[in-house]
Amino acid sequence: MKLPELEKPEEYVGLYIFDFGDHVGVGFTAEEVAELLESEKYKDGKVYKIHRAYPDGRLDKELVRLAVRTAPPCRAKVHLSKYSDEKYVVAFIYPAEYDEQVSSWLLDGEYRTSGAAEGGIEAVQRYYGHELQILDRHQLFGKSESISRTGQELLASVKSAIQR
Structure with missing residues (x-):
């Protein structure tokens, strides 16, 4: 784009x-x-x-653009939220078991933050515990090694203990 x-x-x-x-x-x-x-x-x-615009005309959507270029290793949520008049946060929320893969994906994609970054379950709990206004949200879909089933095929197999 x-x-x-x-x-x-x-x-x-x-x-x-x-x-x-x-x-x-x-x-x-x-x-x-x-x-x-x-x-x-x-x-x-x-x-x-558009949430942030720079003097040279660039618009801030780096994490979403990275996900469009290269799918993340798992499903994730990205929120741009407002804490107060002057405080904003970008929250990138994903399952903890993918920490290593997500870290590699961010490094390979040369993603850089413009401020402090923190992670872990406690950080997500603090984020959800604050009174904040979600200004923008994106759902990122990870690449999968298995083909997902849908509709009748999925419903027909839900009682099976082994799915693959």
């Missing part, structure tokens, strides 16, 4: 990027996005909310 150069990127915070597939548009309102997604022609478009 190639974004156009923005003369005043700070004016786009809170608006949306719409990826039409063959091109992108920057600066849509929530109502405009809803209307586009409701239309038959653009129902499969991808939408990104």
Whole structure:
């Protein structure tokens, strides 16, 4: 996805990027996005909310872009949340048993934070224990070594003790 150069990127915070597939548009309102997604022609478009814009026109979506380039090793959630007027946090929540694989995935993808990072079950519990406002959320789907079953095939096998 190639974004156009923005003369005043700070004016786009809170608006949306719409990826039409063959091109992108920057600066849509929530109502405009809803209307586009409701239309038959653009129902499969991808939408990104702009939370931070830099003077050079870049928009902050690094973790989501990494997941689009290379699937994470497991399913995960990404939240952009507001604690107070000046305090924001990006929460990346995934199953603890994938710590090593997620760490390698982040390093291989050259992901860098712009502030302090902490991890572990206690950090997730503290995050959920705060009064916060989730401004944006993404569900990341991990790559799987097994093909998932769906529908009748899955329902027919739920009583089996061994699934693979």
